[in-house]
Amino acid sequence: MDFFSFFSLFLPSLVSYLVPAAIMHFALPEGHLSSRQEQIPMRRGAKRIMGLFLLTIATAVFFQGQLLLPATIGVMTGLSYLQFFGYFLKKTHQPSEEKITTTESPDFSIVVESRQPFDVFLRVARSEWDTLLFLYGVILCVSGLGYLGYLTLVSELLYIQWGATMANISIGIASSVLENIPTMSIVLNMRPEMSLGQWLLVTLTAGIGGSLLSIGSAAGVALMGQAKGKYTFFTHLRWTPAIALGFFAGILVHLWLNANLF
Numbered sequence: 245m246d247f248f249s250f251f252s253l254f255l256p257s258l259v260s261y262l263v264p265a266a267i268m269h270f271a272l273p274e275g276h277l278s279s280r281q282e283q284i285p286m287r288r289g290a291k292r293i294m295g296l297f298l299l300t301i302a303t304a305v306f307f308q309g310q311l312l313l314p315a316t317i318g319v320m321t322g323l324s325y326l327q328f329f330g331y332f333l334k335k336t337h338q339p340s341e342e343k344i345t346t347t348e349s350p351d352f353s354i355v356v357e358s359r360q361p362f363d364v365f366l367r368v369a370r371s372e373w374d375t376l377l378f379l380y381g382v383i384l385c386v387s388g389l390g391y392l393g394y395l396t397l398v399s400e401l402l403y404i405q406w407g408a409t410m411a412n413i414s415i416g417i418a419s420s421v422l423e424n425i426p427t428m429s430i431v432l433n434m435r436p437e438m439s440l441g442q443w444l445l446v447t448l449t450a451g452i453g454g455s456l457l458s459i460g461s462a463a464g465v466a467l468m469g470q471a472k473g474k475y476t477f478f479t480h481l482r483w484t485p486a487i488a489l490g491f492f493a494g495i496l497v498h499l500w501l502n503a504n505l506f
Contacts, residue, residue, distance in 0.1 A: 249440060252502050253448050260452045260494030264486040289333050289362065296325045330364040337361035378465055382426045390433050399434035408442045413495060416449020417456070424454030424461055441498075441505030448498055452491050456484050 300322025307318035389395050402411035419427035428450045438446075454460035458468055458480035467475050499506075 249444065250447070252505065253444055253498065255501060256448055256494040256498035257452070259497045260448075260490040263490035263493045264483065267486040267489070268483065287362070289329065292329065293326065296322065296329060299325060326364055330362050333362040378459075379423065379425070379462060382423050383429065386422075386426045386430055386433075390430075395430060395433055398430075399436055403434070403436040403438075408436070408438050409445065409499075411436075412442060412446040412449055415446055416453030416491065416495075419450045419453040420456035420460035423459065423465070424450045427454070439506050441502050444502065444505065445495070445498060448494060449491070452487075452494060455487050456491065457481070 300319060303321050304315040304318030307313040307321070308315040386395075402414065406414070415427060415431060422430075428447070431446055431450070455464070458464040458475070458477050464480065468477070
């Protein structure tokens with residue numbers, strides 16, 4: 245399966261988004277929400293860092309598709325891009341002041357006090373450790389189950405007794421508890437023999453199924469850590485039925501549109 249095969253999931257993914265979005269629309273307050281107009285300044289090097297982000301994605305795709313190397317190596321190479329550029333920003337930093345171009349008017353610049361240079365290690369140190377430890381714990385448990393042989397037993401139960409379609413849908417539901425990245429790692433460690441359509445199905449279900457619960461995706465766990473008290477497990481739970489409708493609607497669209505891939 246190459247990179248462009250994933251574009252077959254565009255319409256099913258779009259349906260999975262539109263269904264809960266349409267339901268959530270009715271929960272919005274009537275009238276227009278008030279907005280605050282303010283200029284958001286961009287620090288020196290911000291646009292180049294955004295370019296490095298896109299280059300990192302391209303590097304991961306190139307490593308996976310052309311060099312047959314794990315995409316993780318491409319992502320780590322992208323981190324080295326940021327490390328080198330961060331070192332450049334640090335060495336060329338002016339401790340007194342720097343000009344910042346706003347996003348609204350590129351021709352307008354303001355001078356602000358900037359005593360601390362860009363430091364990528366400082367940004368990493370400020371990461372939410374609860375989130376990192378949660379993901380580390382789940383991946384460690386998955387690796388342990390694989391080492392003890394339980395994943396082999398689960399693979400036989402799912403893909404031989406239940407069938408690939410039912411197994412992949414169940415894996416998507418399980419990803420809402422186990423988090424979608426480790427869940428996909430489980431499937432890859434199982435190495436079941438499936439058609440392209442089934443591999444795309446498990447990609448779809450694991451990705452969307454993780455959003456059924458707030459703990460099913462790294463974004464949800466990180467948001468709970470940052471927005472403490474405002475976004476909680478039970479706050480997200482009230483929207484689980486709407487997300488579940490989009491989940492199953494996306495599966496049906498995939499089975500219909502990409503029937504030739506099964």
